[in-house]
Amino acid sequence: MGISPWVVIDNIGTLVTNDPEAGAGRLGLIRDAAVVLGDGIIQWVGARAHIPQGSADATVDLGGRAALPGFVDSHAHLVFGGERAEEFAARMAGTAYAAGGIRTTVEATRRATDAELSANAARLVAESVRSGTTTIECKSGYGQSVVDELRSLEVAAEVTPETTLLAAHLTPPEFAGDTDAYVRMVCAEMVPACAPNARWIDVFCETGAFDEHQSRAVLEAGIAAGLTARVHGNQLGPGPGVRLAAELGAASVDHVNFVTGEDVEALASGETVATLLPCADFSTRNRYPDARALLDAGVTVALAADCNPGTSYTTSIPLCIALAVREMHMSPDEAVWAATAGGAAALRRSDIGHIRIGARADLIALDAPSHLHLAYRPGVPLVHEVWKDGNRQ
Numbered sequence: 001m002g003i004s005p006w007v008v009i010d011n012i013g014t015l016v017t018n019d020p021e022a023g024a025g026r027l028g029l030i031r032d033a034a035v036v037l038g039d040g041i042i043q044w045v046g047a048r049a050h051i052p053q054g055s056a057d058a059t060v061d062l063g064g065r066a067a068l069p070g071f072v073d074s075h076a077h078l079v080f081g082g083e084r085a086e087e088f089a090a091r092m093a094g095t096a097y098a099a100g101g102i103r104t105t106v107e108a109t110r111r112a113t114d115a116e117l118s119a120n121a122a123r124l125v126a127e128s129v130r131s132g133t134t135t136i137e138c139k140s141g142y143g144q145s146v147v148d149e150l151r152s153l154e155v156a157a158e159v160t161p162e163t164t165l166l167a168a169h170l171t172p173p174e175f176a177g178d179t180d181a182y183v184r185m186v187c188a189e190m191v192p193a194c195a196p197n198a199r200w201i202d203v204f205c206e207t208g209a210f211d212e213h214q215s216r217a218v219l220e221a222g223i224a225a226g227l228t229a230r231v232h233g234n235q236l237g238p239g240p241g242v243r244l245a246a247e248l249g250a251a252s253v254d255h256v257n258f259v260t261g262e263d264v265e266a267l268a269s270g271e272t273v274a275t276l277l278p279c280a281d282f283s284t285r286n287r288y289p290d291a292r293a294l295l296d297a298g299v300t301v302a303l304a305a306d307c308n309p310g311t312s313y314t315t316s317i318p319l320c321i322a323l324a325v326r327e328m329h330m331s332p333d334e335a336v337w338a339a340t341a342g343g344a345a346a347l348r349r350s351d352i353g354h355i356r357i358g359a360r361a362d363l364i365a366l367d368a369p370s371h372l373h374l375a376y377r378p379g380v381p382l383v384h385e386v387w388k389d390g391n392r393q
């Protein structure tokens with residue numbers, strides 16, 4: 001945030017603005033464009049032939065490269081100890097993913113020092129910036145005690161203002177066999193203790209984690225404490241997560257692999273974004289969500305990387321875009337919108353995810369002539385430059 005120099009980003013081959021009034025189509029594409037960044041915000045955007053003269057400290061010539069809003073990654077678990085490569089290898093050899101793997105990470109997280117957790121989260125954020133992410137959400141959820149959830153949120157707050165209390169990720173060993181007792185503790189002690197350090201309340205509403213009744217209790221406790229709901233739902237099988245999220249006015253329901261027509265209708269007629277996490281499906285060999293059914297029904301769709309040590313140990317939004325296009329039949333334009341404006345909608349942010357005057361000066365340049373190359377050239381590190389709050393990263 002804050003003061004940054006005034007810079008003209010000139011000679012942009014194709015600019016994605018996500019402002020249909022500024023350019024062509026939903027992405028608001030402008031060819032041969034320029035953008036002026038200054039004091040942390042977008043000061044001007046348009047055709048390079050009309051750049052306002054004399055107002056910038058410097059000019060960066062992109063040489064015909066594409067530019068677009070920085071990616072908004074609205075789903076990440078960055079506060080954890082250890083890793084689970086062996087679990088991944090076993091899964092690739094045929095073992096199915098189950099929620100219980102989370103336990104391994106809870107043990108490692110509780111053992112880790114504050115400094116180790118901070119360093120790991122900072123490392124992952126730096127990695128995500130290198131692949132073009134300029135806003136990231138970060139959940140707790142591998143602490144599962146008041147003390148460990150609180151310190152997880154403190155670490156999360158070091159890297160982002162978008163902090164999420166996910167105490168209801170799994171029932172910890174101290175409450176083994178009595179999930180209801182854990183939920184009572186979360187509502188009575190953990191939510192009041194942690195709410196001042198969080199913006200969002202989340203729950204893993206899934207068989208083997210928390211059922212509808214338990215999920216509702218946690219979300220309502222969070223809402224009563226001033227947080228806004230988001231939900232992990234319908235990842236491993238059909239379930240109540242999507243409907244509950246829509247009913248409680250959640251900002252987003254995430255995963256959404258197994259949905260009914262009623263679920264789709266509930267999302268289409270409400271304000272809840274469907275956040276799809278194709279890297280988790282890739283890494284668990286799960287069925288990909290039916291993105292076409294969601295989009296064709298008018299649901300707002302976001303894409304996020306779901307960086308976590310169990311199901312998706314990647315921070316790469318470009319990989320999400322490539323998978324969304326190849327495996328989920330989203331068009332490249334839909335996928336780029338979902339990873340920028342869609343992520344912003346999932347975080348209820350109007351200041352990011354688009355290039356308009358007054359928006360945060362979060363912009364990336366690609367080593368490619370258009371945004372289409374993000375899906376067309378999978379696995380290639382196309383992100384050439386990143387500006388966050390107007391500062392070159």
Ligand SMILES: N=CN[C@@H](CCC(=O)O)C(=O)O
Pocket residue numbers: 077099101102105204232235280306308309310311312
């Ligand atoms: N689905 C639940 N939570 C994480 C996975 C957590 C883990 O396995 O460690 C997710 O978003 O995929």
Ligand SMILES: [Zn+2]
Pocket residue numbers: 075076077232306308
């Ligand atoms: Zn998650």
